[in-house]
Amino acid sequence: MRTLLPLLLIWFAYPAMAMQENDLGTEVQRAEGKEVYDIKCAHCHGYEGDANAVATSYLRPAPRDFTSGNYKFRSTESGELPTTEDIKRSIRLGMPYTSMPPWDGILSENEITGLAYYLKTFEPAFEGPYGNPTIVDIPKAPSYSDDPVHLARGREIFEANQCTDCHGINGRGNGPSAPELVDDWGFPIRPADMTKRWTFRASATREDVYRTFMTGLNGTPMPSYLQTINEEEDRWALVDYVWSLSRDEPDYGTVVSVRGQTGELELGDELFADATGTYFPIVGQIIEPGRAFYPGVNGIRVKGVYNESEIAIELQWHDMTAETEGRNHPDTDVPVFDATEPDTLTGGWSDAVAVLLPSRTPEGLERPYFMFGDSKFPMTIWYTDLATDSAVVLTGQGAGRITDNGVELERTAAYEDGVWTVRLKGSRTLGDYRMQESAFVPISFTAWDGFNAERGNKRGLSAWYHLYLEPMETESAALPMAKWFLIVLVAEVAIVGLVRFRARRRKKT
Amino acid sequence: MNLFVLLGIAAVMVLIQQVLTRWIQLNRIAWLGIWWVALWAAFSYGINPPLPNSIIVLFMAIITIALMAYLSADNEELEEARQSIVRFMVAQEYRIALVIVLLVIPAAVAAWTYASMNEAPQPPSSGRTIHPPPPSSITFAGNSIDLATANNPYRELEHTDEAAFAAHVANGRRIYFQNCFYCHGDNMQGAGMFAHGYDPLPANFNDATTIAMLQESYLFWRIAKGAPGLPSESTPWSSAMPAWELFLTEEEIWDVILFLYEYTGYEPRAQGMPH
Numbered sequence: 001m002r003t004l005l006p007l008l009l010i011w012f013a014y015p016a017m018a019m020q021e022n023d024l025g026t027e028v029q030r031a032e033g034k035e036v037y038d039i040k041c042a043h044c045h046g047y048e049g050d051a052n053a054v055a056t057s058y059l060r061p062a063p064r065d066f067t068s069g070n071y072k073f074r075s076t077e078s079g080e081l082p083t084t085e086d087i088k089r090s091i092r093l094g095m096p097y098t099s100m101p102p103w104d105g106i107l108s109e110n111e112i113t114g115l116a117y118y119l120k121t122f123e124p125a126f127e128g129p130y131g132n133p134t135i136v137d138i139p140k141a142p143s144y145s146d147d148p149v150h151l152a153r154g155r156e157i158f159e160a161n162q163c164t165d166c167h168g169i170n171g172r173g174n175g176p177s178a179p180e181l182v183d184d185w186g187f188p189i190r191p192a193d194m195t196k197r198w199t200f201r202a203s204a205t206r207e208d209v210y211r212t213f214m215t216g217l218n219g220t221p222m223p224s225y226l227q228t229i230n231e232e233e234d235r236w237a238l239v240d241y242v243w244s245l246s247r248d249e250p251d252y253g254t255v256v257s258v259r260g261q262t263g264e265l266e267l268g269d270e271l272f273a274d275a276t277g278t279y280f281p282i283v284g285q286i287i288e289p290g291r292a293f294y295p296g297v298n299g300i301r302v303k304g305v306y307n308e309s310e311i312a313i314e315l316q317w318h319d320m321t322a323e324t325e326g327r328n329h330p331d332t333d334v335p336v337f338d339a340t341e342p343d344t345l346t347g348g349w350s351d352a353v354a355v356l357l358p359s360r361t362p363e364g365l366e367r368p369y370f371m372f373g374d375s376k377f378p379m380t381i382w383y384t385d386l387a388t389d390s391a392v393v394l395t396g397q398g399a400g401r402i403t404d405n406g407v408e409l410e411r412t413a414a415y416e417d418g419v420w421t422v423r424l425k426g427s428r429t430l431g432d433y434r435m436q437e438s439a440f441v442p443i444s445f446t447a448w449d450g451f452n453a454e455r456g457n458k459r460g461l462s463a464w465y466h467l468y469l470e471p472m473e474t475e476s477a478a479l480p481m482a483k484w485f486l487i488v489l490v491a492e493v494a495i496v497g498l499v500r501f502r503a504r505r506r507k508k509t
Numbered sequence: 510m511n512l513f514v515l516l517g518i519a520a521v522m523v524l525i526q527q528v529l530t531r532w533i534q535l536n537r538i539a540w541l542g543i544w545w546v547a548l549w550a551a552f553s554y555g556i557n558p559p560l561p562n563s564i565i566v567l568f569m570a571i572i573t574i575a576l577m578a579y580l581s582a583d584n585e586e587l588e589e590a591r592q593s594i595v596r597f598m599v600a601q602e603y604r605i606a607l608v609i610v611l612l613v614i615p616a617a618v619a620a621w622t623y624a625s626m627n628e629a630p631q632p633p634s635s636g637r638t639i640h641p642p643p644p645s646s647i648t649f650a651g652n653s654i655d656l657a658t659a660n661n662p663y664r665e666l667e668h669t670d671e672a673a674f675a676a677h678v679a680n681g682r683r684i685y686f687q688n689c690f691y692c693h694g695d696n697m698q699g700a701g702m703f704a705h706g707y708d709p710l711p712a713n714f715n716d717a718t719t720i721a722m723l724q725e726s727y728l729f730w731r732i733a734k735g736a737p738g739l740p741s742e743s744t745p746w747s748s749a750m751p752a753w754e755l756f757l758t759e760e761e762i763w764d765v766i767l768f769l770y771e772y773t774g775y776e777p778r779a780q781g782m783p784h
Binding site for chain 1: 612616620627629695698701708736749751756
């Protein structure tokens with residue numbers, strides 16, 4: 001009902017709208033939509049469109065409840081219903097980094113149209129006067145400009161409109177109000193991390209960003225700025241500023257290459273200044289009890305430096321808030337996931353991070369089971385609870401079978417403007433083997449977001465990747481290059497000389 | 510096939526033959542060289558997915574032999590080609606060109622040496638065994654299941670009791686969307702919301718080479734035992750497929766198998782058919 005008030009106002013303001021027919025499709029189209037819906041959509045969105053289905057409680061963000069008429073992504077004014085084209089667009093493109101996949105190419109254009117009409121039947125308002133919403137004009141984007149004056153203007157607008165309250169001063173989704181945000185259903189909701197454009201739910205072209213600013217996201221705390229940012233130039237300045245904060249696609253890598261140096265490794269900015277970072281995706285642990293269907297961390301950037309005996313690793317990730325109170329441990333008990341009794345978001349869990357490595361020399365491609373190792377192949381866990389100021393070495397043989405080796409690691413940790421930077425330093429010898437130069441060592445990562453009640457096996461994790469120790473001294477290429485140059489040249493000259501010699505002799509005779 | 514590249518190569522060849530030869534007389538060796546480069550470009554850039562380097566090297570070796578055989582098929586032409594090479598090495602008018610060629614070849618070798626020494630090292634690659642050989646039997650919750658003869662006990666309901674069959678499929682659907690679809694995806698294409706975090710990528714059940722050519726007992730084995738149950742010769746070990754025997758009952762696994770076939774529209778390979 002909350003959405004009805006602005007609708008009513010708009011209704012009185014634009015009586016001409018009543019003249020238009022509502023776009024509800026034909027009986028046949030809706031029936032075709034229902035057929036597709038019951039097979040492809042009902043397990044998440046419910047047979048009645050009320051988001052009450054077998055998978056619903058396993059999904060965060062929760063699937064849309066179509067009976068509410070509340071659609072986040074629209075080309076219409078704030079609080080209004082979407083157009084058919086808006087619904088089709090959401091079906092076609094899906095929502096990146098959620099369980100809603102893009103259906104483009106899987107369903108035909110006709111099926112998608114039928115679906116959109118069928119979805120409208122879940123909300124009677126589509127049949128009434130509100131079924132003809134006011135469309136916000138989204139102009140074609142002028143070409144992107146990174147002119148500093150233009151971007152500074154964008155930044156000014158970003159701050160003047162309190163975008164920073166939720167999205168943070170640098171757009172990392174870590175504003176002061178971010179932790180308290182809930183949607184219209186009371187579910188916690190996180191502001192977008194503007195430095196990760198690929199996670200934008202409503203897609204990430206500049207027109208998409210413009211549309212989100214102008215229409216707002218119904219059912220969420222994101223308002224419309226249609227009435228507040230009036231100048232076309234200012235709107236695009238804001239869009240371009242947001243655009244400037246992120247790369248297009250995530251630069252996910254598979255190997256973190258680590259430079260060698262002689263002498264002490266002093267954990268600090270300087271040590272990692274020249275190291276190249278590699279970014280790894282983090283996904284939820286959804287298999288063993290304590291399933292994290294929507295982890296708070298979705299990527300981690302890793303750097304490293306080593307010397308004769310030790311290796312230092314830097315881990316950086318975005319986190320909405322730093323939980324430096326409470327406790328955490330890979331062995332902490334987590335309730336078995338129960339859809340009827342969701343894990344309550346009680347505080348008391350701190351942020352934590354771990355680097356996971358095999359405990360013995362991997363033969364071929366063999367490695368510990370990626371969860372917490374297994375009895376046949378244990379893993380070494382460099383773990384730090386960010387509520388403490390120490391880091392420890394653990395041995396994992398599976399969840400619930402984690403033992404403390406009694407070894408402490410050197411550690412530094414800092415949280416600044418939405419970014420955790422944790423540095424660990426430990427021995428190059430793991431269990432019974434030593435990380436060799438020019439060798440690839442399997443490595444994986446785990447991050448616990450205490451705010452998300454992640455602890456124990458409820459966590460964000462990565463698959464196995466590789467740590468590579470660059471040789472301390474690389475052989476110069478100059479000598480082999482000179483050698484081969486000369487060998488080939490001498491051979492050529494010999495051939496030409498021989499040919500000329502014979503040619504001359506023949507001429508003489 | 511990368512049609513645009515192939516057409517481009519053909520166009521350049523035609524252009525050389527029709528236009529360039531009006532000004533420059535190309536001898537036989539130059540022509541064979543042009544052919545060699547054109548074929549190399551076609552193999553390297555004209556085929557999608559790209560051929561492995563070793564295959565291209567093999568093809569080019571065969572082509573080199575074929576072109577030389579072509580050249581030597583006619584004694585007169587061979588002699589002509591030989592003479593033009595000798596002329597290039599001996600005649601005064603080619604002196605500068607000869608010096609350039611003599612320097613360019615070793616320089617190229619040196620550059621290749623540099624590149625091969627500075628190549629980024631590659632991590633050990635985990636080749637994927639698509640259908641690892643199953644053991645003859647597995648133990649599930651204390652009971653032995655013979656994989657060669659095991660049948661989906663609910664499959665026959667399809668013909669005897671439609672309502673009961675539908676209930677099993679519905680249960681399979683519930684299990685799939687509560688457990689599997691985060692990786693294998695909504696449409697069973699291996700593109701779930703967490704798929705990007707894994708290598709090897711989750712299996713795509715729509716692909717005709719996965720469940721469509723397997724028996725249901727094989728799927729039972731893969732689901733029940735997961736990556737930890739792979740035979741040692743069937744890497745990769747980095748597969749994240751869990752052993753679902755720890756979390757699902759025997760009936761639940763058979764139900765989700767029914768659902769996989771129902772949703773993709775494939776039929777399981779019948780027992781007794783050659784693998």
